[in-house]
Amino acid sequence: MKNFKFSQRMNAIVVIAGLLLGLLLGNAPLYAKSQSDLTFEPEDWMFHSLVDVEEVARHVQIPVADDVMIIDARPYKPKYIKGHIPGAVSIPNTTFEDGVERLPEDKDTLLIFYCGGLKCKLSHKAARKAEKLGYSNVRVFAEGFPRWMEVSGHYASVSAEYVAARMAENDVVVVDARPYKPKYVKGHIPGALSVPDTQFDSLSAKLPRKKDFPLIFYCGGLECRLSHKSAKAAIELGYTDVKVFSGGYPEWKAAYGDDPDTTIMVEAGEVEGSIDIAQFQDILENKPESIYLIDVRDADEFAENSLENSINIPVDDLEKQVEDLPDDKPIVFVCPTGARSGESFYMLQDLRPSLKEVYYLEGGLVFTEDGTYEIKPTE
Amino acid sequence: MARKKRFWSVVCIVFFVACSFGAALAGSEFSNDGNGRKGKYLYRKNCRTCHDGSSAAEISPNTKTQAQWQRTFNTYERLECAEEWQKMDQGDLTDIFTYLYDHAYDSPQPATCG
Incomplete structure (x- = not known):
């Protein structure tokens, strides 16, 4: 009898222990991994709760979840703008007090701080400050941004300042992943290439041939997934320098307005409706964003080669899109001989005469194998 | 004399018609x-x-x-x-x-x- 009672008690203990264990394991994803799972030995000065890159990756989602905030504790310039974990908010440790208002109201929100790697103390300091403010669920991703970028398939997000600086150097291709109509046509970052995410497979030929050429994808802001999907698709295609401008067009407009100094007076060529060829070449080289460059060849021809800032509307499809063409910049039609572009010019004259700034390239536009082009005046 | 006059009248009419027809043809020629x-x-x-x-x-x-x-x-x-x-x-x-x-x-x- 005594033995039976003992055995019953033992069973109860085992069941309770099992329940507690189950509860702990079941809740494991909500909490930091065991410190012993980390691939490095935590230093004494480090924050008490650390997470690894897998844990961080689980919380990187677009749009960002309400109950998680990933915080970049490095200086905004130059670190954050040049590259940060997608969805991360910038609250530099050195100006933490100024950034407090960016922290969530709910003190139970999971906060994950990171900075520049295992030697960097900024995220640990900032995490302690957050805890002092009453946040109860604070972690530090100690391996930080360098570890994030080591993982295959990961990419960085960048800010508007970085996009503008790279575009000014003309050493990047900025890709608008939003639908061509109505989004891109209504407004886009000057010089951006339109490769809608929904057409990525068919239009990816517009991307540079060199797989190490820098690409920056953007779409409609922090809630928009399109640029992230396209970035992943580009990485799968083999592109090695892929970034996402997560703030997208809304952030760009807020920073630089709808239309930075892109106005231009187009000089007419000798033939009716044509653009002066010398000025056209100058525009392509120095101010490509000042015109809407519309390549009216068929899609397969366009996919083979095209001018950097051109968009493709085959002449056979143009009639259906005439009413959607923008009127805030001059339109210039191009094709290899002037035949289809001239036809396009006269189509607009007939169907949308209110568009006054419309031109076409009267001459041969010849692409060479190395991706360059040559313009030959009509003889 | 009257026959000769009639002959020349016919020649003139034929010439005039021919010229008109030619001119009409020439006018319809596209360039x-x-x-x-x-x-x-x-x-x-x-x-x-x-x-x-x-x-x-x-x-x-x-x-x-x-x-x-x-x-x-x-x-x-x-x-x-x-x-x-x-x-x-x-x-x-x-x-x-x-x-x-x-x-x-x-x-x-x-x-x-x-």
Whole structure:
């Protein structure tokens, strides 16, 4: 009898222990991994709760979840703008007090701080400050941004300042992943290439041939997934320098307005409706964003080669899109001989005469194998 | 004397009729000095809508030689799409002719997709 009672008690203990264990394991994803799972030995000065890159990756989602905030504790310039974990908010440790208002109201929100790697103390300091403010669920991703970028398939997000600086150097291709109509046509970052995410497979030929050429994808802001999907698709295609401008067009407009100094007076060529060829070449080289460059060849021809800032509307499809063409910049039609572009010019004259700034390239536009082009005046 | 006078009257009438006919022919002759770029669009707008393969056979500039286009334009009343021609003025027709003639089968630049 005594033995039976003992055995019953033992069973109860085992069941309770099992329940507690189950509860702990079941809740494991909500909490930091065991410190012993980390691939490095935590230093004494480090924050008490650390997470690894897998844990961080689980919380990187677009749009960002309400109950998680990933915080970049490095200086905004130059670190954050040049590259940060997608969805991360910038609250530099050195100006933490100024950034407090960016922290969530709910003190139970999971906060994950990171900075520049295992030697960097900024995220640990900032995490302690957050805890002092009453946040109860604070972690530090100690391996930080360098570890994030080591993982295959990961990419960085960048800010508007970085996009503008790279575009000014003309050493990047900025890709608008939003639908061509109505989004891109209504407004886009000057010089951006339109490769809608929904057409990525068919239009990816517009991307540079060199797989190490820098690409920056953007779409409609922090809630928009399109640029992230396209970035992943580009990485799968083999592109090695892929970034996402997560703030997208809304952030760009807020920073630089709808239309930075892109106005231009187009000089007419000798033939009716044509653009002066010398000025056209100058525009392509120095101010490509000042015109809407519309390549009216068929899609397969366009996919083979095209001018950097051109968009493709085959002449056979143009009639259906005439009413959607923008009127805030001059339109210039191009094709290899002037035949289809001239036809396009006269189509607009007939169907949308209110568009006054419309031109076409009267001459041969010849692409060479190395991706360059040559313009030959009509003889 | 009267017979001789009548003879010369007939000769004059025949000459006058011949000259008028010749002038009329010459007037209907199309030249390729119009605007071929505009003609390409007018051809799309006015011709291809009728020559769509059902109302009339599909055509393109290189389906005929330059001489054939000249004959076609001189005798368009006989064509299936003759009604469409009435809607266009002489300038538009000249532009279309210029496009077709300049890219005819035996032209230096027969029409391609471009």
